[in-house]
Amino acid sequence: MQLRHIANRAQETRVASGHSSPLPLTSLSSLPAAPPPAPAPIPPLLGPDPRLILPSIGEVVYEWDIGTDRLTWGPNLFETFGEVAQGEFGMGYAYGERVSRESVATRYGAVMQSAETDAGQGVPFQVVYGLTRPRELGPGPVVWVEDTGRWFAGDDGRPAHAHGVVRIVTERHEAERKLALGAQIDPLTGVLNRAQLAEQLARFLAASERSRKPFAALLVAVENLFALNRTYGYDAGDDVIAGLARRLRENIRACDAIGRYAGNKFAILLENCGTEEMQAASQRLIDTVGLTAFETSAGPIPAMIRVGGVIGPREGRDPQVLFQHAEEALDVARQGAGKRFVAYTASLAREDARLRALQVADSIVSALTERRVELAFQPIVHARSGAIAFHEALLRVRLPDGTAASPGALLPVAEKAGLVCLLDQRVMELALERLVAEPELRVSVNCALHTVLDPEWPDRLAAAVAANPGVADRLIVEITETAMIEDFDTTRALIAACKRLGVKVAMDDFGAGHTSFRNLRDLAFDIVKIDGAFIRNIATSEDDRFFVRTLIDLASHLSLKVVAEWVEDEATAQILRDWGVEYLQGAHFGSAAARPAGAALR
Template sequence: MQLRHLASRGLEGSTPAGRAPLAAAHPPATSAPLRPPAPFPAPGPDAGLILSSIGELAYHWDIGPDRLSWGPNRRETLGLVADADIDLGHAYGELVAPESALSRYDAVMQSTQRDEGAGVPYQIVYGLAAPRHLGPAPIVWVEDTGRWFAGEDGKPAYAHGVLRVVTERHEAERRAALGAQIDSLTGLLNRAQFAEHLDSALQRSEASRKPFAVLLVALENLFALNRTYGYDAGDEVIAGLARRLRENVRATDVVARHAGNKFALLLDACDTEETLSAAHRLIGVVKDAPFETSAGPIPATIRIGGVIAPREGRSPQALFRHAEEALDVARQGAGKRFVAYSASLARQDARLRALRVADNIVSALSDKRVELAFQPIVDAATGGVAFHEALLRVRLPDGASISPATLLPVAEKAGLVQLLDQRVMELALERLAAEADLRVSVNCSMATLLDAEWPERLAQAAAANPALKDRLIVEITETAMIEDFEATRSRIAACKRLGVKVAMDDFGAGHTSFRNLRDLAFDIVKIDGAFIRNIATSEDDRFFVKTLIDLANHLSLKVVAEWVEDDATARILRAWGVDYLQGAFFGCAETRPPADGRARV
């Protein structure tokens, strides 16, 4: 998050446009010092030598003229950063690294505390990046401990403190966080980490003009394997496949667990022919020898979809999508086990794949392979799980899952989405009946919403156990609501009569008017995650999300923020008064919610 110490609009204590009120710096546990004279006296040579030896640097910030005074050891402490213009507060603020969650500006100018005469303590950690014209240099991470003192108007007038270099500690914490993002079964990177490697590879490829390949490897018939040998043996095969893939690629290549029975591989400096050769070699090494498990040797086979970057995709998302499309083709029959993506392949196969997806939906409904995955939605204040969103999962006969992005557009065009909605509701009600402490939200498509008989079916489904309705939330997308306002109002009213709560999903995507939002009497609004995920870096998104929250609060609606993926975003949203948080930072969708209801906070 790019945070600057001083706003260009002045130093009157007002928050710069788009800046989140994040003055939540932790005060250091030190006694209050006496108010120092101004200007701040620089330490003597001996003091500078001592401070340098322990990686610390004293400073004084005179906020009115925006002047920064430093101890004599700033070059020894900050290295190349000290050669930049750091004698003014706003210039120093320009050096705060985007990865930083807070800055000195946040701690001082946005503090909610008052100076009662002894100053107000603060302690924050942020990174400093030297300007590019000074040459390459790593980010210097510092712990900034100090106090600010108020002027006659009660607003910060000056501050002083000490910077302590904590780069090694920060790197250790970063490595520990990385360890938490490793797949526990296979020891491989997870999909999010793999996407970061993809992003870096794309940047390198742009500079070197060398292509690289992305492969998606799918273990075949996992569903049948689990059913025949048991889930423990299935996990052993997955772990064994991970080892075999890792052992048969180069040290410069990257292997990750993509999802379930799928693995993602990044083959560095690899063209089309080399990719084809590598894929066939991997198919062979998996097929040639069974995997040793506690249930005995188990043979396995794989299918692979591949894409060459950057020719066939210039973003991690595009590469994942194209590799998935190629893998879908590879899985369609007894033909090629490896398929390389091409634009012509995608065009020719789109219609056939849509028909196959529709067939898979029908067979999954018949064979009871429609399942639910539950993603936790946590209370922003306590961190405890408030309820779960029930997410649709459709399994193929081999145990693989059809991605919702592929499934739902086809289901809507084929007229199958109402059948899926009905099955999802049935499964959700079954789980509610089985687990007395569970609360669940269920999505409702536009086709279902416009069905005049849907309220009656919902009433009949809940009639068997009236207590269920108090723990059920129906989610309606904002864009669907706008298509037929009166029908939406009628269905919401029907849910209310049953005692079922109603949430507006993707709030902000359809730009609902104030009047419509008020008249529809929702209980909850869920802010579209497309606006949430960038609030740490985008002033426009911060302004828009804050406006949505204020509007919802004015109407006494509970607010859920979707796609919360890091602590910095969560802290911003808590400060703005969001009621609930949902996203990968608090837990991914699982087929069974944790019994203890724990969530990451």
């Protein structure tokens, strides 16, 4: 094949795959037995020397004759890949043997197993995989590459030859792997997060259906965590939670699973476990935890746990149902001085839980009717100047005696009772009233999952904005990652509706573990708010620093403004400033108050 034709083919491949920059090339050669000699001078008409350009950006072109299985590489192969390119590298089968076992895809699979048909222009492909050096050189690091190319069919319609560009992406791959790992693990405790717990429980259910053997799901809660936090401080409370995670993990089997369910609650899944085994295992955990105090920053602190358990799939064939039943059992275990472990039965806690939920739902309805739903405003400041950029409007419900109810206790019931949309609507009304009253104010408002998925909500927002001229460009709607995963298309439509009104949109809890890079890119967010659970320890945790820095770089690449939540000290604030975060939010800059602090600046 002529040299210029190969170069043009490589350029076509990059254009078809979104890589539009020119790809200078002077020659292709069959793989030599040893590193090639110095190439001949580059003809001026082909521009800069590719021997300098391609290695500098970690790229090498190739041609693959599928009929003969021969791979022909560009002259910068050894310069680019080093020892990975040593040994047999000129045949497709040999190249395939060098693909790392960690890879989930290969060039062979992308080409030979393609469902596409070549209509004469070739079929583009792009795949990422790892390459290892020859076995005789011993173990070495995996070099991760992105293979972008195009295959062409022969007379029989099957792939006959392919060409493309292989680019080193090891650094990017490691960053994405770390990000994916962080999306599965709770940063404080090092155990699975809630999303991964649900996936694990689904796997346990599927395995149990096949084996016909039961399993147990336990919910474990620290007793009197509020009192611990009040007495010893929140840092010591976190130390107890982290220590409990370690102790629980050390006392379960390798086949079992543990994750952080919420706050001070952990979920444990016990494989091949019936009622009697569940009770014995729970009592052993209770005794083990209570035996020794936890080492904390405030000194040794004793702590006890309570446990609720359920047997699957007997008491539920759905993860949500099983967790709900385990919560009901735990609620009974936490009442009074009764048993520390309670196993779920169909009638155990249902009536009690139903009555308590009805009481909370009634209090929410009363608060809405009697205008006892209020807002508190927490400032969000410019990272560089410290001047207030905008405020987040936070829900507060005033009880008849004048005290404030905890949103954490109300919102789960409001969601189950279908009242959360009414609360969100009232919060939006109050926020718009304040925006009208204070022309310099800018406010962000949270929207719950049920509100985001309500098909009538965009129309209500449009009507509210139209009734209050001049507020749209000072309003920010916050949507959680959970809403995106629940219904991507509805979320995208809602964002588009907000944009048409001139309302900005922020993604809340960024990094909590759901959003893919592609989804984030495809949705027109203006702002991302990094989940505070990752922020609060960056001054002391190298892993959290790496994870947060990766999130910031990703947001910057997509031209998104970043808010860092839960900034509680100047050391954390300075790290975030140095990394280019635009906005900071947290106790270090002010707590939530009934009135916005100062005049918000644009």
